Amino acid sequence: MSEREDAAAVSDLTTRRRGRPRRTESDAVGTRDRILVAAREEFSERGYEKTSVRGIAKAAGVDSALVHHYFGTKEQVFEAAVEVAAAPALGARDAVVEGPLEDVGERFTRFIFGVWENPATRMPLLAVVRSAVNNETAATVFRRLVATQLLRRIADQLELPDAELRAELAAAQLVGTAMLRYVIKVEPLASVDVEQIIARVAPVVQNHLTGP
Template sequence: MSGEAGGTTRRRGRPPRTESGDTRDRILVTAREEFSERGYEKTSVRGIAKAAGVDPALVHHYFGTKEQVFEAAIEVAFAPALRAPEAIGDGPLDEVGERLTRFILGLWENPASRTPLLAIVRSAVNNETAAAVFRRLIAAQVLSRVAAQVGLPDAELRVDLAAAQLVGCAMLRYVIKVEPLASADPEQIVARLAPVVQGHLTGP
């Protein structure tokens, strides 16, 4: 089901059907904006349909339930993050801490990916259904694959704690905006966090 919902790219193989493809994409973009601005709970399929200028039945037709619209919206928005395991796996294991730190900070520094990240964080913090989507998508697809690359017996807990350092940094810097972290030079943050993340993943 989530495969169907996230299947925009796969449609490229089909004969071009511009109008319906455009409509589907417009609904997805609108859904992402609505979830970003209002969070999961306050967003409705009706509201997304209205903002996208389509009938609510069309939203249901393309995506199914609100939970499935949410999953499709964050799956598209999160495509870069879902490539994390490849991105960080591409290089020596003793530099994985720096690659992972740069990768995650890069996602948050870029306004285009920051908005959907904020939407996911806000929704997952507030709503159990959204948290479950987050766990399924991020935890299962990203964290467990990083853990497989680390390959130690307690790799999964190690990856969770490394992720905790990066998630907490993103929370305080980009969401709560605590100073001086919020205004610190990204390179200064990488210099301090890369060894910590490395230590979590491959240290004693």
Template sequence: MSTDAPAPRRRRGRPSREDAGEGPGARERILAAARGEFAERGYDKASIRAIARRADVDPALVHHYFGPKEQVFEAALEVDFAPAMELPEVIFGGASTGGGGGAGSGVDEGAGERLTRYMLGVWESALTREPLLAVVRSAVNNEAAAAIFRRVVVRNVLRRVTPRLAGPDAELRAELAVAQLVGVAMLRYVVKVEPLASAGVEEIVARVAPVVQRHLAGA
């Protein structure tokens, strides 16, 4: 029974890893805290200090794992934006493996519909919609957040999609396809204008998929 053993002496200099809150899962805890903080308060108002408090760690540990606020945001965004990582498979991974088809356009004739359905699916579920909305809010409110968002989109989506599209202006066309879907999301889920806000998914797919296909395949 060493109840009167001397307490460990740790108050010199930087906090020990244990005092700092490090331990199993500290990195994941910080990341979850960062996502919550950015979602609730937006990029502008979020702070490393508040993230550390939520994760119950020392602010220095947040910096140790992720760097400054911009990089914490980028790491959080990568998680919130995870559904977008699947876009290349959604676009190119049609029924027929091996890609191709569709008159040398690089996409088969079902790509526009798959992409439209996938994006609507992500926005229809509150679980995936809310983090996305938080990202949109931060990007609209803050130039630095917009730049990080842009970098993540380019790295994780555009760079993996556009080289596989055939025809001229493939990058521009991919972005215009996404623009149609982003606009639908803004009007349907953010502004909530009728009848778009209450239209059935099939109704929207019927009108939007051909347009998305047109952009992807080239006119």
């Protein structure tokens, strides 16, 4: 949808709202939540490129103008959906950066696999990753969120000249392993007990973060 069409849709919504009872704050929150749930499902099933604002609106049972009203463009809807999906995980990220550097590798590893092992956070994350893998716009949104909300905080704790590179290499180790286990489902990695994976991967992550 073009910017002109976006503006027309919002204008149309404003016109049709005249004479209607005023929406309460709880109504607005409920509508936003429905849109985000629908957006996450649409991005998961169709990928970023094939998902449209109109499709999200239809799945949420609202007018497409409401999607634009609350979130803006499709990219902004995707970013909001990513933030909601990542919120439970990011809420626990302080556990990674707090504590001695001697075992930060294990904390980081347990954090990442804890997110993937939990069905409540794994399914939304799968939707995000699948979209990010296939579309640069989606990848940029995901990359920005991960960099600002997680990797930068870990790098700040290292206090080393190449701290950002170290944090990114550690993340690459973990993301690659998670992709093979949860997305591509390569055996026996997909079926082995997660504690075995943590025991083998954590020392590698620790070396990336604090090794010579």
